[in-house]
Amino acid sequence: xxxDTPKSILALSDQCVRCGLCSAVCPTYALxxxxxxxxxxxxxxxxxxxxxxxxDASLLKARDHCLGCGQCQSMCPSRVQYAQLLExxxxxxxxxxxxxxxxxxxLVKSPLRLKLAAAILPLARPWLLSRGFPPSDPCxxxxxxxxxxxGRVALFLGCVARWADGKTLADTRWLIQQAGYSxxxxxxxxxxxxxxxxxGQRETARQMAEKNRRAFQGRADILxxxxxxxxxxxxxxxNTLPVKEAFHWLVGQLPAPRLRESRRLALHLPCSLRQQPExxxxxxxxxxxxxxxPVLVLDSGCCGAGGAHMLRFPERAAALRQPLLEALxxxxxxxxxxxxxxxxxxxxxxxxxxxxxxxxxxxWLRSLQEENPAxxx
Numbered sequence: 604x605x606x607d608t609p610k611s612i613l614a615l616s617d618q619c620v621r622c623g624l625c626s627a628v629c630p631t632y633a634l635x636x637x638x639x640x641x642x643x644x645x646x647x648x649x650x651x652x653x654x655x656x657x658x659d660a661s662l663l664k665a666r667d668h669c670l671g672c673g674q675c676q677s678m679c680p681s682r683v684q685y686a687q688l689l690e691x692x693x694x695x696x697x698x699x700x701x702x703x704x705x706x707x708x709x710l711v712k713s714p715l716r717l718k719l720a721a722a723i724l725p726l727a728r729p730w731l732l733s734r735g736f737p738p739s740d741p742c743x744x745x746x747x748x749x750x751x752x753x754g755r756v757a758l759f760l761g762c763v764a765r766w767a768d769g770k771t772l773a774d775t776r777w778l779i780q781q782a783g784y785s786x787x788x789x790x791x792x793x794x795x796x797x798x799x800x801x802x803g804q805r806e807t808a809r810q811m812a813e814k815n816r817r818a819f820q821g822r823a824d825i826l827x828x829x830x831x832x833x834x835x836x837x838x839x840x841x842n843t844l845p846v847k848e849a850f851h852w853l854v855g856q857l858p859a860p861r862l863r864e865s866r867r868l869a870l871h872l873p874c875s876l877r878q879q880p881e882x883x884x885x886x887x888x889x890x891x892x893x894x895x896x897p898v899l900v901l902d903s904g905c906c907g908a909g910g911a912h913m914l915r916f917p918e919r920a921a922a923l924r925q926p927l928l929e930a931l932x933x934x935x936x937x938x939x940x941x942x943x944x945x946x947x948x949x950x951x952x953x954x955x956x957x958x959x960x961x962x963x964x965x966x967w968l969r970s971l972q973e974e975n976p977a978x979x980x
Contacts, residue, residue: 613650625643
């Protein structure tokens with residue numbers, strides 16, 4: 604059956620029995636209390652749109668307020684494949700994108716454009732700070748390859764992370780080498796395509812995934828990624844080589860840390876990571892075991908980033924983020940494994956005049972492994 608035909612969309616939506624259990628875990632329903640903002644309401648909207656050549660604006664709006672967090676699918680007793688349904692509906696009737704999101708999609712598609720954007724970062728400092736981007740990249744790669752590698756690891760660099768979070772990538776490279784592995788050179792890798800998939804550009808996303816498959820084929824023994832939002836797009840690469848979440852894999856390879864964390868930490872578990880229960884559980888257990896003080900775990904709801912949702916619906920994204928910001932009043936450091944969530948949360952803190960550091964768990968892991976960390980935020 605073709606991917607985005609009315610028949611395929613209706614077949615998926617007909618699996619829903621309208622029980623409404625999903626509403627209890629839907630962040631947008633909790634925000635508004637409207638049936639149209641619930642998964643059940645959105646399935647009704649996608650059914651209505653399926654046979655239309657041009658979708659009604661109100662139906663598009665109801666569907667595209669969805670964050671794609673996946674919590675409804677995890678709760679559903681009928682096992683409705685909501686993520687597939689949403690993807691197919693967006694492919695048939697693409698969302699209406701603001702200029703900022705269209706610009707981002709063009710930017711991340713081209714490695715050359717990303718390099719040019721990185722070159723003008725200093726000129727855009729005030730604008731970038733207000734949107735959560737760190738003021739600079741204070742930690743360039745400092746490779747220390749092992750003399751006798753245990754194996755060869757490929758590191759997925761992503762697109763936004765490569766531009767805005769060089770520190771995490773540099774720290775991950777350091778950790779891989781500390782674990783005794785060499786790092787494969789994969790210059791032709793690119794964006795995972797998740798942002799394009801969310802925007803209904805399914806064929807573009809497929810082409811980007813195929814480009815990455817060719818880039819990594821035969822290059823390494825394993826592929827690691829640090830941004831949890833890339834996971835769904837990288838999973839098909841398991842046919843080429845094993846794909847693993849970097850923190851979960853590395854803590855099994857590294858020696859016991861030299862330090863224990865004395866600050867009060869908050870651990871944000873993004874929706875994308877909660878869809879990988881084993882990796883989320885391992886991260887939470889490790890952080891709690893290596894902190895002297897109780898860890899504040901933010902593992903429910905959604906921060907509002909939702910891929911590019913924060914660009915498409917900034918006011919709604921800010922409203923979803925606010926409860927998390929209020930919960931962070933008593934902590935000294937916030938950890939989050941999704942670049943979009945980290946930028947969104949950091950932007951909210953900046954707008955409130957707060958200087959709470961936001962780090963990827965991999966950068967925090969490096970600080971435990973190294974008595975004098977090479978760089979800190």
